[in-house]
Amino acid sequence: MTAPRSISVLGATGSIGASTLDLVRRNRADWQVVALTANCQAKELTALAREFGASVAVVADESCLPELREALAGSGIEAAGGAAALVEAATRPADVTVAAIVGCAGLAPTMAAIEKGRTVALANKEALVSAGEVMTAAVARSGATLLPVDSEHNAIFQCLSGNSIADVRWITLTASGGPFRDWSLERLQAATPAEAVKHPNWSMGAKISVDSATMMNKGLEFIEAFHLFPVGVERLRIIVHPQSIVHSMVEYRDGSTLAQLGPSDMRVPIASALAYPARMNTPCAPLDLAAIGELTFRQPDEVRFPATRLAREAAVAGGAAPAVLNAANEIAVAAFLDGQIAFTRIVQCADSVLSRGLPPPPASLDEVIAVDLEARIRARETMEPVR
Amino acid sequence: MTAPRSISVLGATGSIGASTLDLVRRNRADWQVVALTANCQAKELTALAREFGASVAVVADESCLPELREALAGSGIEAAGGAAALVEAATRPADVTVAAIVGCAGLAPTMAAIEKGRTVALANKEALVSAGEVMTAAVARSGATLLPVDSEHNAIFQCLSGNSIADVRWITLTASGGPFRDWSLERLQAATPAEAVKHPNWSMGAKISVDSATMMNKGLEFIEAFHLFPVGVERLRIIVHPQSIVHSMVEYRDGSTLAQLGPSDMRVPIASALAYPARMNTPCAPLDLAAIGELTFRQPDEVRFPATRLAREAAVAGGAAPAVLNAANEIAVAAFLDGQIAFTRIVQCADSVLSRGLPPPPASLDEVIAVDLEARIRARETMEPVR
Numbered sequence: 001m002t003a004p005r006s007i008s009v010l011g012a013t014g015s016i017g018a019s020t021l022d023l024v025r026r027n028r029a030d031w032q033v034v035a036l037t038a039n040c041q042a043k044e045l046t047a048l049a050r051e052f053g054a055s056v057a058v059v060a061d062e063s064c065l066p067e068l069r070e071a072l073a074g075s076g077i078e079a080a081g082g083a084a085a086l087v088e089a090a091t092r093p094a095d096v097t098v099a100a101i102v103g104c105a106g107l108a109p110t111m112a113a114i115e116k117g118r119t120v121a122l123a124n125k126e127a128l129v130s131a132g133e134v135m136t137a138a139v140a141r142s143g144a145t146l147l148p149v150d151s152e153h154n155a156i157f158q159c160l161s162g163n164s165i166a167d168v169r170w171i172t173l174t175a176s177g178g179p180f181r182d183w184s185l186e187r188l189q190a191a192t193p194a195e196a197v198k199h200p201n202w203s204m205g206a207k208i209s210v211d212s213a214t215m216m217n218k219g220l221e222f223i224e225a226f227h228l229f230p231v232g233v234e235r236l237r238i239i240v241h242p243q244s245i246v247h248s249m250v251e252y253r254d255g256s257t258l259a260q261l262g263p264s265d266m267r268v269p270i271a272s273a274l275a276y277p278a279r280m281n282t283p284c285a286p287l288d289l290a291a292i293g294e295l296t297f298r299q300p301d302e303v304r305f306p307a308t309r310l311a312r313e314a315a316v317a318g319g320a321a322p323a324v325l326n327a328a329n330e331i332a333v334a335a336f337l338d339g340q341i342a343f344t345r346i347v348q349c350a351d352s353v354l355s356r357g358l359p360p361p362p363a364s365l366d367e368v369i370a371v372d373l374e375a376r377i378r379a380r381e382t383m384e385p386v387r
Numbered sequence: 388m389t390a391p392r393s394i395s396v397l398g399a400t401g402s403i404g405a406s407t408l409d410l411v412r413r414n415r416a417d418w419q420v421v422a423l424t425a426n427c428q429a430k431e432l433t434a435l436a437r438e439f440g441a442s443v444a445v446v447a448d449e450s451c452l453p454e455l456r457e458a459l460a461g462s463g464i465e466a467a468g469g470a471a472a473l474v475e476a477a478t479r480p481a482d483v484t485v486a487a488i489v490g491c492a493g494l495a496p497t498m499a500a501i502e503k504g505r506t507v508a509l510a511n512k513e514a515l516v517s518a519g520e521v522m523t524a525a526v527a528r529s530g531a532t533l534l535p536v537d538s539e540h541n542a543i544f545q546c547l548s549g550n551s552i553a554d555v556r557w558i559t560l561t562a563s564g565g566p567f568r569d570w571s572l573e574r575l576q577a578a579t580p581a582e583a584v585k586h587p588n589w590s591m592g593a594k595i596s597v598d599s600a601t602m603m604n605k606g607l608e609f610i611e612a613f614h615l616f617p618v619g620v621e622r623l624r625i626i627v628h629p630q631s632i633v634h635s636m637v638e639y640r641d642g643s644t645l646a647q648l649g650p651s652d653m654r655v656p657i658a659s660a661l662a663y664p665a666r667m668n669t670p671c672a673p674l675d676l677a678a679i680g681e682l683t684f685r686q687p688d689e690v691r692f693p694a695t696r697l698a699r700e701a702a703v704a705g706g707a708a709p710a711v712l713n714a715a716n717e718i719a720v721a722a723f724l725d726g727q728i729a730f731t732r733i734v735q736c737a738d739s740v741l742s743r744g745l746p747p748p749p750a751s752l753d754e755v756i757a758v759d760l761e762a763r764i765r766a767r768e769t770m771e772p773v774r
Contacts (some may be wrong), residue, residue: 158643161549167666169673239677249648254658255671256545261636261644271641279554284642286556289684290626297676 008035011100013044016123019266035089040064046071058089087112099124117142121273123149129220130323131368132227147273154269155247155260168231170251174241175218191343210333219311223322226315240298307347319361320371327375328353353379395422398487400431403510406653422476427451433458445476474499486511504529508660510536516607517710518755519614534660541656542634542647555618557638561628562605578730597720606698610709613702627685694734706748707758714762715740740766
């Protein structure tokens with residue numbers, strides 16, 4: 001084995017952070033842990049920092065720092081707290097920096113690691129959805145490497161290995177179609193939060209489950225793919241694949257299509273990013289296609305599921321549009337989960353916020369966050385008249 | 388565009404040769420044709436040599452040389468004939484040498500190009516089935532590059548791009564299962580030559596169609612894969628996939644599987660080999676998985692189709708075994724097509740020739756050819772008592 005590689009995990013106590021550290025734990029000798037961060041889970045973060053012998057542990061919420069400091073006393077592990085400390089930890093030299101903080105809170109540390117030209121295993125959706133243009137400009141300036149961790153984007157990244165993006169004819173994102181893929185429009189109108197959070201293939205939180213049910217998750221992934229893989233919107237498409245075994249595909253101009261397949265376990269794409277360009281072991285079971293039996297594919301239906309059309313339009317519009325779409329969708333999903341609006345109103349709400357005119361293109365993270373906040377306010381206003 | 392690349396096509400008038408030259412024709416400015424060879428089709432070869440401005444045209448059968456010479460008179464294209472001329476043409480410098488001569492006649496020129504360290508786009512099955520150990524030893528000595536043209540092996544080659552063979556958990560060859568895949572053993576015993584030559588997905592000659600029906604084609608491809616991709620026989624397997632859309636797959640130790648998909652058109656794998664490591668245009672239609680709808684997979688049934696078991700055993704045995712299997716199978720297939728033996732006797736015949744003891748491992752092409760000839764004689768003997 002080669003010398004250990006160093007790793008920082010921003011968002012160590014979340015789902016992607018836990019899967020990442022599970023892999024590090026199983027390949028302990030190969031890794032040296034630099035920074036681990038959390039929002040405020042001082043106890044959990046302390047346990048991880050001690051287990052992995054991290055150099056520094058950071059809580060984003062400074063009010064949790066005293067608890068962290070006390071828990072780490074005598075460990076030799078540095079404790080820090082607050083936004084500036086988070087950014088400082090994100091910029092520490094590491095062979096790979098896993099950006100797994102959820103939401104806009106992840107933007108600044110992710111950006112800081114990118115600006116240092118690091119190799120960033122990217123799991124924060126907002127980085128490429130809300131701040132796509134700002135973030136990719138920073139990547140271009142710094143020469144940072146983005147390794148997508150999302151299963152679809154990681155699949156595309158793998159299918160592009162050894163190939164040139166100029167030779168791509170199609171990039172096809174697969175979509176499970178969500179729990180309502182066979183529902184009529186009438187039935188969709190009456191869909192309940194309880195029905196929406198039951199995802200057939202992945203176990204996820206409520207918000208992302210609803211995004212899967214509306215297919216807005218695929219719309220947002222479309223926007224991420226648009227920024228990650230510059231083939232142009234007309235070469236990017238979505239196909240419904242209910243079994244979620246094929247995670248995405250790339251077709252080349254010679255007629256060859258490469259597809260990546262695997263179990264619905266985030267440790268597979270995370271391992272692919274961590275070990276890139278090599279491979280590392282995971283405990284995931286081998287793929288048994290004979291046992292699975294069949295893989296099916298169909299065109300998405302943008303009449304019943306208009307979210308992907310809306311996202312494609314936002315990607316083409318660029319500027320503030322994707323950030324507005326993302327923020328408005330979050331507010332609408334929360335309202336749906338709270339019983340305030342019907343399921344089919346979620347995407348309609350995002351659509352009406354988008355069509356009321358856009359703020360100027362954000363040129364910095366601060367401007368992205370301002371666009372996000374303003375869109376949330378407007379989304380709440382949009383929903384009020386229909387209550 | 389970059390400077391034209393030079394190409395020689397050994398077996399220019401056959402099916403792979405025609406598909407290769409079709410691609411060269413469509414990308415004329417990118418290619419400079421060095422040598423074109425045929426067995427004896429002087430008229431056809433002349434037309435191709437003139438169209439592509441080849442440096443030399445060679446007929447393997449020296450008796451056809453006068454006709455070739457006359458037809459090429461005044462063209463400035465060199466005409467040559469016979470085994471030595473064929474080998475000489477195969478060794479001429481070219482960026483890629485397409486080895487597409489069918490049968491044992493292709494061994495010597497293929498070997499000659501390999502010994503010169505050329506990049507060989509390999510379509511001759513016997514090179515890796517009958518002469519696998521001799522050929523791969525020559526590749527190791529000369530540093531030649533083998534680019535597999537067979538759709539399955541080309542798929543595996545593409546799925547390995549950017550990856551290390553040491554990280555492979557499984558290489559899975561897909562098999563259509565042939566026209567009899569759902570037939571009972573009883574029905575198979577009565578299968579006729581006319582039924583066997585109807586292949587569901589590919590249009591092929593009679594011999595290879597029968598090989599598809601017995602699944603011996605997949606057995607022989609297994610032996611080729613065994614030599615091309617040194618992962619060991621225990622990491623190589625076959626899966627039945629009736630639609631023939633997925634051409635093969637590679638699973639890595641992290642749980643990621645890469646698959647190559649495409650139309651049943653040999654121009655796709657040929658283009659992949661010709662343009663390697665880049666890509667070139669083909670006229671093949673894009674893959675429409677939504678229109679295809681479903682891809683199915685099942686375990687092979689080696690009770691009804693024992694050919695793949697036999698081939699795996701021959702690969703493990705090594706030495707003369709694969710050459711004996713291939714030769715005995717050819718004789719048995721000819722006897723079946725001639726109405727002399729039952730369909731299920733084809734593989735039984737190959738099995739009994741193999742189990743009667745093997746000659747020593749061939750150490751040269753001459754010894755491979757001697758093994759082949761002897762196995763044909765023994766296969767004929769084997770069949771006689773049961774007529």
